Amino acid sequence: GIQVEQSPPDLILQEGANSTLRCNFSDSVNNLQWFHQNPWGQLINLFYIPSGTKQNGRLSATTVATERYSLLYISSSQTTDSGVYFCAVNQAGTALIFGKGTTLSVSS
Amino acid sequence: SQTIHQWPATLVQPVGSPLSLECTVEGTSNPNLYWYRQAAGRGLQLLFYSVGIGQISSEVPQNLSASRPQDRQFILSSKKLLLSDSGFYLCAWSIRFNEKLFFGSGTQLSVL
Numbered sequence: 268g269i270q271v272e273q274s275p276p277d278l279i280l281q282e283g284a285n286s287t288l289r290c291n292f293s294d295s296v297n298n299l300q301w302f303h304q305n306p307w308g309q310l311i312n313l314f315y316i317p318s319g320t321k322q323n324g325r326l327s328a329t330t331v332a333t334e335r336y337s338l339l340y341i342s343s344s345q346t347t348d349s350g351v352y353f354c355a356v357n358q359a360g361t362a363l364i365f366g367k368g369t370t371l372s373v374s375s
Numbered sequence: 376s377q378t379i380h381q382w383p384a385t386l387v388q389p390v391g392s393p394l395s396l397e398c399t400v401e402g403t404s405n406p407n408l409y410w411y412r413q414a415a416g417r418g419l420q421l422l423f424y425s426v427g428i429g430q431i432s433s434e435v436p437q438n439l440s441a442s443r444p445q446d447r448q449f450i451l452s453s454k455k456l457l458l459s460d461s462g463f464y465l466c467a468w469s470i471r472f473n474e475k476l477f478f479g480s481g482t483q484l485s486v487l
Contacts, residue, residue: 298473308463310478353419357473362434365419 269294271366273354279372280344288339288369290354298363299330301339302353310353313339344373377402381466381479388486394439394453396482398466401447406468408449409476410441413463425449426472461486 270293280286290299301313314321314328316337321328325344330337341348351368381398388394400406410422421434423441431441438457442450449466466479 300476302476302478308481308483310465310467310481312475312477315475355419355476361473362421362424363473363476367418 269296269356269358269364271354271356271364273352273366273369275369276367277370277372279374282345282373282375284344284373285340285342286344286371288341288352288354288371290337290339290356290366292335292337292354292356294358295332295335296356297359298357299332299337300355300363301328301337302355303348304351304353304368306350313352341371344371346373346375349373377406377468377477379466379468379477379479381482383482384480385483386485388456388484390458390486391455394451394456394460394484396451396464396466396484398449398451398479399447400468403447403468403470405446406470407472408443409467409469410449410451411465411467411478413465413481415462419465423451424472456486458486460484 272291274289299317300315302310304310316328316330318330318332325342327340351370353368355363355365357363378401408425411419413419425443439453464482467476469476
Protein backbone atom coordinates (compact mmCIF):
# COMPACT_ATOMS: atom_id res chain seq x y z
CA GLY A 268 0.00 0.00 0.00
CA ILE A 269 0.86 3.66 -0.19
CA GLN A 270 3.38 4.93 2.35
CA VAL A 271 2.91 8.43 3.75
CA GLU A 272 5.78 10.17 5.46
CA GLN A 273 5.50 13.50 7.21
CA SER A 274 8.33 15.72 8.29
CA PRO A 275 9.44 17.02 10.64
CA PRO A 276 7.83 14.85 13.34
CA ASP A 277 8.02 17.68 15.85
CA LEU A 278 8.34 21.44 15.46
CA ILE A 279 8.69 24.17 18.08
CA LEU A 280 8.12 27.78 17.09
CA GLN A 281 7.88 31.20 18.61
CA GLU A 282 4.70 33.09 17.91
CA GLY A 283 4.99 35.00 14.65
CA ALA A 284 7.37 32.56 12.95
CA ASN A 285 6.68 30.82 9.65
CA SER A 286 6.91 27.09 9.02
CA THR A 287 6.68 24.48 6.28
CA LEU A 288 5.41 20.96 6.85
CA ARG A 289 6.04 18.27 4.28
CA CYS A 290 4.14 15.16 3.22
CA ASN A 291 5.73 12.59 0.89
CA PHE A 292 3.79 9.69 -0.58
CA SER A 293 5.05 6.62 -2.35
CA ASP A 294 2.60 6.31 -5.26
CA SER A 295 0.23 8.37 -7.36
CA VAL A 296 -2.90 9.43 -5.50
CA ASN A 297 -6.37 10.72 -6.32
CA ASN A 298 -6.86 12.61 -3.14
CA LEU A 299 -4.76 14.46 -0.58
CA GLN A 300 -6.05 16.21 2.52
CA TRP A 301 -4.44 18.16 5.35
CA PHE A 302 -5.95 18.09 8.86
CA HIS A 303 -5.22 19.87 12.11
CA GLN A 304 -5.89 18.08 15.38
CA ASN A 305 -6.13 20.50 18.29
CA PRO A 306 -4.99 19.60 21.82
CA TRP A 307 -8.55 18.48 22.65
CA GLY A 308 -8.59 15.94 19.85
CA GLN A 309 -10.82 17.71 17.35
CA LEU A 310 -9.72 17.10 13.74
CA ILE A 311 -10.33 19.96 11.34
CA ASN A 312 -10.06 19.60 7.59
CA LEU A 313 -7.71 22.32 6.38
CA PHE A 314 -7.37 21.52 2.70
CA TYR A 315 -8.59 19.07 0.11
CA ILE A 316 -5.78 19.43 -2.41
CA PRO A 317 -4.98 16.56 -4.80
CA SER A 318 -2.95 19.02 -6.89
CA GLY A 319 -2.11 22.70 -7.17
CA THR A 320 -2.08 25.43 -4.54
CA LYS A 321 -4.74 26.70 -2.18
CA GLN A 322 -4.73 29.40 0.46
CA ASN A 323 -6.90 29.97 3.50
CA GLY A 324 -5.86 32.93 5.60
CA ARG A 325 -2.41 32.33 7.08
CA LEU A 326 -2.35 28.77 5.80
CA SER A 327 -1.58 27.60 2.30
CA ALA A 328 -0.88 24.23 0.74
CA THR A 329 0.77 23.04 -2.44
CA THR A 330 0.63 19.54 -3.87
CA VAL A 331 2.97 18.47 -6.66
CA ALA A 332 1.34 15.20 -7.61
CA THR A 333 3.92 14.27 -10.25
CA GLU A 334 6.68 14.46 -7.64
CA ARG A 335 4.56 12.88 -4.90
CA TYR A 336 4.70 15.50 -2.21
CA SER A 337 2.65 18.20 -0.59
CA LEU A 338 3.65 21.17 1.54
CA LEU A 339 1.66 23.01 4.18
CA TYR A 340 2.77 26.57 4.94
CA ILE A 341 1.88 28.32 8.15
CA SER A 342 2.70 32.01 8.28
CA SER A 343 2.79 34.28 11.34
CA SER A 344 2.09 31.32 13.60
CA GLN A 345 -0.15 31.75 16.65
CA THR A 346 -0.48 29.68 19.81
CA THR A 347 -3.81 28.40 18.49
CA ASP A 348 -1.93 26.74 15.62
CA SER A 349 -0.48 24.24 18.09
CA GLY A 350 -1.50 20.63 17.67
CA VAL A 351 -0.84 17.81 15.25
CA TYR A 352 -1.00 18.24 11.48
CA PHE A 353 -1.90 15.17 9.44
CA CYS A 354 -1.61 14.50 5.76
CA ALA A 355 -3.89 11.79 4.30
CA VAL A 356 -3.94 10.31 0.82
CA ASN A 357 -5.77 7.66 -1.13
CA GLN A 358 -6.13 6.13 -4.55
CA ALA A 359 -9.49 5.66 -6.24
CA GLY A 360 -11.83 3.43 -4.24
CA THR A 361 -9.40 2.85 -1.39
CA ALA A 362 -9.31 4.04 2.19
CA LEU A 363 -7.54 7.22 3.21
CA ILE A 364 -4.07 6.53 4.54
CA PHE A 365 -2.91 8.93 7.24
CA GLY A 366 0.65 9.92 7.95
CA LYS A 367 1.92 9.90 11.52
CA GLY A 368 1.63 13.66 11.76
CA THR A 369 3.76 16.65 12.67
CA THR A 370 3.35 17.95 16.21
CA LEU A 371 3.58 21.74 16.27
CA SER A 372 4.07 23.73 19.46
CA VAL A 373 3.83 27.51 19.24
CA SER A 374 4.84 29.50 22.30
CA SER A 375 4.11 33.14 23.05
CA SER B 376 -24.80 23.88 7.27
CA GLN B 377 -23.76 20.35 8.06
CA THR B 378 -22.83 19.23 11.55
CA ILE B 379 -21.70 15.95 13.04
CA HIS B 380 -22.46 14.84 16.57
CA GLN B 381 -20.62 12.10 18.39
CA TRP B 382 -21.15 10.90 21.94
CA PRO B 383 -20.14 10.25 24.61
CA ALA B 384 -16.94 12.27 24.83
CA THR B 385 -15.33 9.91 27.32
CA LEU B 386 -16.19 6.40 28.39
CA VAL B 387 -14.65 4.01 30.90
CA GLN B 388 -15.78 0.43 30.55
CA PRO B 389 -14.74 -2.86 32.18
CA VAL B 390 -13.31 -5.67 30.09
CA GLY B 391 -16.09 -7.89 28.77
CA SER B 392 -18.78 -5.21 28.83
CA PRO B 393 -20.70 -4.13 25.70
CA LEU B 394 -20.11 -0.92 23.77
CA SER B 395 -22.28 1.41 21.75
CA LEU B 396 -20.98 4.67 20.30
CA GLU B 397 -23.31 6.80 18.25
CA CYS B 398 -22.70 9.35 15.54
CA THR B 399 -25.24 11.46 13.68
CA VAL B 400 -24.90 13.93 10.84
CA GLU B 401 -27.25 16.84 10.22
CA GLY B 402 -27.79 19.03 7.20
CA THR B 403 -27.03 16.55 4.43
CA SER B 404 -28.50 13.44 2.86
CA ASN B 405 -26.86 10.11 2.07
CA PRO B 406 -23.48 10.99 3.52
CA ASN B 407 -20.57 8.59 3.42
CA LEU B 408 -19.81 7.69 7.05
CA TYR B 409 -16.62 6.43 8.67
CA TRP B 410 -15.34 5.16 12.01
CA TYR B 411 -11.65 5.69 12.76
CA ARG B 412 -9.56 4.73 15.75
CA GLN B 413 -6.54 6.69 16.90
CA ALA B 414 -4.07 4.84 19.07
CA ALA B 415 -1.56 6.48 21.36
CA GLY B 416 0.97 6.69 18.50
CA ARG B 417 -1.24 9.33 16.82
CA GLY B 418 -1.97 7.49 13.56
CA LEU B 419 -5.58 7.11 12.45
CA GLN B 420 -6.84 3.74 11.30
CA LEU B 421 -10.06 3.29 9.35
CA LEU B 422 -12.30 0.69 11.00
CA PHE B 423 -15.55 0.85 9.03
CA TYR B 424 -17.19 2.89 6.34
CA SER B 425 -20.69 3.06 4.94
CA VAL B 426 -21.89 4.47 1.63
CA GLY B 427 -25.59 3.94 2.40
CA ILE B 428 -28.16 2.57 4.83
CA GLY B 429 -27.34 -1.01 5.79
CA GLN B 430 -24.10 -0.99 3.79
CA ILE B 431 -21.07 -1.54 5.99
CA SER B 432 -17.52 -2.26 4.92
CA SER B 433 -14.87 -3.34 7.38
CA GLU B 434 -11.25 -2.46 6.85
CA VAL B 435 -9.68 -4.57 9.59
CA PRO B 436 -10.75 -7.72 11.45
CA GLN B 437 -11.54 -6.90 15.03
CA ASN B 438 -13.78 -7.19 18.01
CA LEU B 439 -16.01 -4.35 16.82
CA SER B 440 -18.97 -4.02 14.48
CA ALA B 441 -20.80 -1.12 12.90
CA SER B 442 -24.36 -0.49 11.82
CA ARG B 443 -26.21 2.23 9.93
CA PRO B 444 -29.89 1.95 10.88
CA GLN B 445 -30.77 5.37 9.43
CA ASP B 446 -29.35 7.53 6.66
CA ARG B 447 -27.46 9.86 8.97
CA GLN B 448 -26.78 7.57 11.93
CA PHE B 449 -23.71 5.40 12.37
CA ILE B 450 -23.18 3.16 15.37
CA LEU B 451 -20.04 1.40 16.57
CA SER B 452 -20.62 -1.61 18.80
CA SER B 453 -18.97 -4.45 20.62
CA LYS B 454 -20.50 -7.35 22.52
CA LYS B 455 -17.47 -7.81 24.78
CA LEU B 456 -14.75 -5.20 25.07
CA LEU B 457 -11.08 -6.12 25.22
CA LEU B 458 -8.26 -4.12 26.77
CA SER B 459 -6.90 -3.57 23.25
CA ASP B 460 -10.11 -1.75 22.27
CA SER B 461 -9.00 1.29 24.27
CA GLY B 462 -8.36 4.34 22.15
CA PHE B 463 -9.78 7.50 20.66
CA TYR B 464 -12.67 6.81 18.30
CA LEU B 465 -13.62 9.31 15.65
CA CYS B 466 -16.64 9.40 13.39
CA ALA B 467 -16.40 11.25 10.09
CA TRP B 468 -18.54 12.00 7.05
CA SER B 469 -18.05 13.10 3.47
CA ILE B 470 -20.30 13.96 0.53
CA ARG B 471 -18.42 11.72 -1.88
CA PHE B 472 -16.51 8.61 -0.86
CA ASN B 473 -13.14 9.48 0.66
CA GLU B 474 -13.27 13.06 -0.54
CA LYS B 475 -13.18 15.95 1.91
CA LEU B 476 -13.73 14.40 5.34
CA PHE B 477 -15.27 16.13 8.36
CA PHE B 478 -14.72 14.63 11.80
CA GLY B 479 -16.74 14.51 14.98
CA SER B 480 -15.24 15.47 18.32
CA GLY B 481 -14.28 11.91 19.22
CA THR B 482 -14.81 9.47 22.09
CA GLN B 483 -11.96 8.56 24.43
CA LEU B 484 -12.60 4.93 25.40
CA SER B 485 -10.71 3.35 28.26
CA VAL B 486 -11.21 -0.35 28.83
CA LEU B 487 -10.04 -1.41 32.29
